[in-house]
Amino acid sequence: MLCSLILAVFLVWATSSAHTTGRPCLCSALLPEGLQVNCSSLDLVELPTLPSDTTELHVQDNRLTSVSPGHFDRLVALKKVSLSGNPFHCDCRIQYLRIWLLRNRAVVLKEPTCAGPDSVVQKATTELSDEYFSSCLY
Ligand SMILES: *[C@@H]1O[C@H](CO)[C@@H](O)[C@H](O)[C@H]1NC(C)=O
Numbered sequence: 001m002l003c004s005l006i007l008a009v010f011l012v013w014a015t016s017s018a019h020t021t022g023r024p025c026l027c028s029a030l031l032p033e034g035l036q037v038n039c040s041s042l043d044l045v046e047l048p049t050l051p052s053d054t055t056e057l058h059v060q061d062n063r064l065t066s067v068s069p070g071h072f073d074r075l076v077a078l079k080k081v082s083l084s085g086n087p088f089h090c091d092c093r094i095q096y097l098r099i100w101l102l103r104n105r106a107v108v109l110k111e112p113t114c115a116g117p118d119s120v121v122q123k124a125t126t127e128l129s130d131e132y133f134s135s136c137l138y
Pocket of ligand 1: 026038039040041058
């Protein structure tokens with residue numbers, strides 16, 4: 001009884017603190033030119049809006065399940081991206097990220113993988129086939 005009460009309290013605490021650590025991404029200028037944005041290990045569930053001159057983006061080890069369509073399109077200066085260690089949910093909504101990654105392979109440091117659905121757990125998003133997405137509407 002006491003044990004389940006403690007567990008319940010823990011769950012409430014864990015859920016309320018689950019969204020973000022509240023710490024901002026770290027931005028630093030790179031020499032001779034460039035801007036590094038380091039958002040690694042911040043418990044982010046969503047990518048923040050990023051400066052369009054970002055050259056290095058580190059978002060590994062967060063809680064991202066998807067990347068909204070168009071999110072990376074403005075970031076034309078990107079030279080390095082790391083997105084691994086996020087629980088990406090590979091349903092139709094992962095198509096934007098997959099296609100962006102396929103077109104920008106040279107800048108991707110480590111391939112992000114799927115945490116679900118079950119049939120694709122641990123597959124790289126870029127490994128998913130076109131047929132896998134054939135029932136998606138967009
Ligand atoms: C990003 O920040 C984390 C936490 O402060 C640090 O451990 C890591 O080395 C940084 N990564 C880079 C590429 O600077």
